Amino acid sequence: MLTKRIVPCLDIKNGRTVKGVNFVDLRDAGDPVVLAKQYAELGADELVFLDIAATLENRRTMHDMVLKVAEQVNIPFTVGGGISSVEDVDDLLHCGADKVSINSSAVKRPELINELSDKFGSQCVVVAIDAKEVNGEWLVHLAGGTIPTELNLFEWAKEVEQRGAGEILFTSMNHDGTKAGFANEALAKLSSLVNIPIIASGGAGTMQHFVDTFKQGKADAALAASVFHFGEIPIIELKKELRKNNIEVRL
Amino acid sequence: MKITIVNYGAGNIKSIQFAFQRLGFEAVLTNSPEEIIKSDKVIFPGVGEASTAMIKLKQSGLDELIPTLKQPVLGICLGMQLMCNHTEEGNTPGLGIFDVNVKRFSNKVKVPQMGWNTISNLKSDLFKGIKEKEYMYLVHSYYAEQCDESIATSDYDLEYASALENDNFFGVQFHPEKSSKAGEQILKNFIEL
Numbered sequence: 001m002l003t004k005r006i007v008p009c010l011d012i013k014n015g016r017t018v019k020g021v022n023f024v025d026l027r028d029a030g031d032p033v034v035l036a037k038q039y040a041e042l043g044a045d046e047l048v049f050l051d052i053a054a055t056l057e058n059r060r061t062m063h064d065m066v067l068k069v070a071e072q073v074n075i076p077f078t079v080g081g082g083i084s085s086v087e088d089v090d091d092l093l094h095c096g097a098d099k100v101s102i103n104s105s106a107v108k109r110p111e112l113i114n115e116l117s118d119k120f121g122s123q124c125v126v127v128a129i130d131a132k133e134v135n136g137e138w139l140v141h142l143a144g145g146t147i148p149t150e151l152n153l154f155e156w157a158k159e160v161e162q163r164g165a166g167e168i169l170f171t172s173m174n175h176d177g178t179k180a181g182f183a184n185e186a187l188a189k190l191s192s193l194v195n196i197p198i199i200a201s202g203g204a205g206t207m208q209h210f211v212d213t214f215k216q217g218k219a220d221a222a223l224a225a226s227v228f229h230f231g232e233i234p235i236i237e238l239k240k241e242l243r244k245n246n247i248e249v250r251l
Numbered sequence: 252m253k254i255t256i257v258n259y260g261a262g263n264i265k266s267i268q269f270a271f272q273r274l275g276f277e278a279v280l281t282n283s284p285e286e287i288i289k290s291d292k293v294i295f296p297g298v299g300e301a302s303t304a305m306i307k308l309k310q311s312g313l314d315e316l317i318p319t320l321k322q323p324v325l326g327i328c329l330g331m332q333l334m335c336n337h338t339e340e341g342n343t344p345g346l347g348i349f350d351v352n353v354k355r356f357s358n359k360v361k362v363p364q365m366g367w368n369t370i371s372n373l374k375s376d377l378f379k380g381i382k383e384k385e386y387m388y389l390v391h392s393y394y395a396e397q398c399d400e401s402i403a404t405s406d407y408d409l410e411y412a413s414a415l416e417n418d419n420f421f422g423v424q425f426h427p428e429k430s431s432k433a434g435e436q437i438l439k440n441f442i443e444l
Contacts, residue, residue: 002368002407003386040431045367071269076388076429096265098429121299123363123390124263166363166390195358197365220361250367250386 003248004214005045005221006235007199008228010035012081013053015061033068039228040075043235045250047077048101048169048223052144054082063095070096078126084108086115093120101126101169104142107149107156110163117164126199127165129156131186132173138186145173153186154193161194168194169223171201179205179227187217199223207233207241214247252442254278255290257317257330259307264296267327270428274439282311291322292442297329301353301393302341304329318346323444324420331415331422332393340393349415349422351398360408363392368405368413370425375402375416377423379440385433387413387425395424 011018016030036047049069051062059082066079079092080101089100106113106127116125130145131138131153138153157168170190172183182203190198197220200213204224213219227233239249254271256264258280271278278294279286287293295317297304308314317324317334326334335345338353345353356362369384387405394411397404403414405424415422421441427434 002364002366005366070266071272074270074273074429074431074435076390076426093263094265096263096269098263098266118300123298123365123392167365195361196363197361220366 001248003045003250004219004242005199006043006210006238006249007046007048007221007223008039008044008235009048009050009201009223009225011050011052011225012062012065013051014058015065018052032065033072036069036073036077039235040073043239043251044075044228046075046221047073049077049079050101051079051081063091066092066095066097080126080128084112086112086119089116089120089124093124099124099126099167101128103128103130106160107140107142107151110159113160113163113165117166122164122166125165126167126169127160128169128171129153129160130171130173133183133186141173145171145176154189157190157194161196165196167197167199169199169201172203175203176201178203181205181209182213182217182219182222184213184217187213187219191218191220197221204233207238210238211242211245211247214242215245252276252292253290254292254294254442255287256280256294256296257287257313258282259304259311259313263298266426267294267296267428270435270438274435274442276442282313284312284316287313287316287320292444293317293320293322293324295324295326295330295334297327297331297333299329300341301329301332301338302343305333305343305345308333314346318348321419323441325441326420326422327428328391328424328426331424332395334415334420334422335395338393348420349395349398349400349417351395351400351412351415353393353395355393356408363390364407365390367430368407368425370403370405370413372404373402375414375421376444377402377414377416377421377437377440380436381433381440386430387427387434388429388431389413389425391424395422
């Protein structure tokens with residue numbers, strides 16, 4: 001049976017991880033390659049690297065990092081942040097990224113999703129959606145959740161599926177950083193509306209939150225950052241707990 | 252040991268090259284028939300859409316070369332599917348190396364299947380040292396039907412062939428280069444065939 005995936009997310013700036021990572025005795029906790037290898041050994045199913053300072057100057061640093069990760073890490077990984085053209089994606093895939101994640105650029109120009117899935121296949125196109133529930137309506141936000149749009153989360157999700165996205169990474173701005181659990185109601189609704197995998201993001205605080213997002217939220221994968229980086233939730237322990245709750249995981 | 256990875260412009264082949272590098276082997280990317288014929292082991296990768304990949308394969312004449320190869324050949328993902336008789340994706344005729352058709356998963360399940368699934372009913376030297384129900388990483392919307400040439404099966408929507416073997420030809424639907432240590436063991440086994 002296909003297992004549920006646990007996905008640590010690393011924020012990258014100038015080729016280094018930011019926010020600090022503090023979970024093991026690492027030589028250099030700021031080196032994304034060292035961390036990625038460590039996560040692969042600790043049982044992560046997949047990794048996401050988010051370039052949070054996606055400027056032109058940073059592009060080359062990011063490419064170097066992707067190349068090194070691909071060289072040394074034996075599990076799949078996604079790269080996101082500042083990707084806005086077919087050429088950007090071509091470069092990243094050539095450096096060895098398995099998937100790319102696009103966000104604001106897809107909202108600004110939805111045809112980009114078609115172009116990417118036609119050229120590279122939908123399996124490598126992840127559309128990240130940041131949304132916030134405002135007066136009972138889930139609205140898509142841009143630029144790391146700072147700029148609201150008129151776009152409804154569920155309508156947008158259906159559109160990105162039709163345009164050829166292979167996966168949706170949904171972050172609830174209401175839950176992100178709260179450590180109070182994932183947006184399971186919205187996640188479950190997404191899962192019933194589209195037929196591509198959904199990665200839940202935002203709100204992970206306890207192991208029970210992961211159980212809930214797989215059971216109630218019907219998520220296919222769950223992404224988190226700080227609970228993994230600071231060793232609050234060891235991935236192996238989390239997977240044992242999930243299995244105890246009859247959720248299929250790779251152990 | 253000369254390992255070549257068929258480079259016909261379909262997909263992320265760097266990962267495969269790196270995986271061999273981690274095992275201590277250099278694998279060369281090439282679309283030159285002479286190079287491919289001379290090599291000890293051939294990897295036939297592929298990601299993306301089947302009919303487009305087949306057009307690219309034909310442009311380089313590799314569609315005629317590959318079925319005539321005598322050394323061990325390993326098709327990965329779309330590479331494996333193109334080695335079958337026919338795929339529903341783009342209604343594309345395949346190379347006919349494996350006597351089986353490739354179909355699309357039904358909408359009862361999420362498509363593509365993306366993530367780690369188990370492989371069972373293992374029967375090939377390719378899986379030496381690999382335990383039943385080992386986890387492999389897969390990303391695909393189409394699958395090869397269960398058949399006589401199946402050397403591994405997986406369950407998603409239905410039971411399908413996740414690996415195939417016919418003489419010197421092998422095919423795996425999963426990505427050994429992305430399947431952690433067990434995946435690397437399979438690549439090592441392939442080198443040692």
